[in-house]
Amino acid sequence: MAKFTFRLATLLKLREEIRDERRSALAEAFHAEELLVGRIGEIEGENNTLRERRGTIAASGNVAVDELLEMQRYEAILTAELNTLGRQRKLLDVEITRRQEAAAEADRDVRVLEKLRERQHDSYAAKEEAKVRKELDEFANLRHGRKDRSSCHG
Secondary structure (H helix, E strand, C coil): CCCCCCCCHHHHHHHHHHHHHHHHHHHHHHHHHHHHHHHHHHHHHHHHHHHHHHHHHHHHCCCCHHHHHHHHHHHHHHHHHHHHHHHHHHHHHHHHHHHHHHHHHHHHHHHHHHHHHHHHHHHHHHHHHHHHHHHHHHHHHHHHHHHHHHHHHC
16 A cells, blocks of 8 residues: 655645744744733832832931932932833734734634545545555456356366
8 A cells, every 4th residue: 555645745744834833933022021921010119119118217207308209210210221121012913913913814824734644545545545445356257256166167
């Protein structure tokens, strides 16, 4: 029996590679989002600590103007960074959506070829099975024909 070969195997391999690349790109985007969210959390924590410290200083009645000004400047820097990270997160969300769609499309492309390969393999197997059955039937008929001839002569 001859071996089945899928004529589009090279294309399937190429599409699998593209799918894997797109999945990897999506994973990178998710990792970037994770880092971004972590950094946002850190800054929010620093902001909360800063507010508590400022409250403690104000409650003590011992006001150090230079320290309060430094804290305000630092809070402004943190707020600016939070705003920048917020914009980056929106852009990243758009990029993640784009990469999810690209990965889904690549998955579909691969599945289409896999289904085609499966159908062609099933068709090939059915044809091979029919060929073997036909050969067995012919062999059985030949053998049966010999028995009939030998019983007529003997």
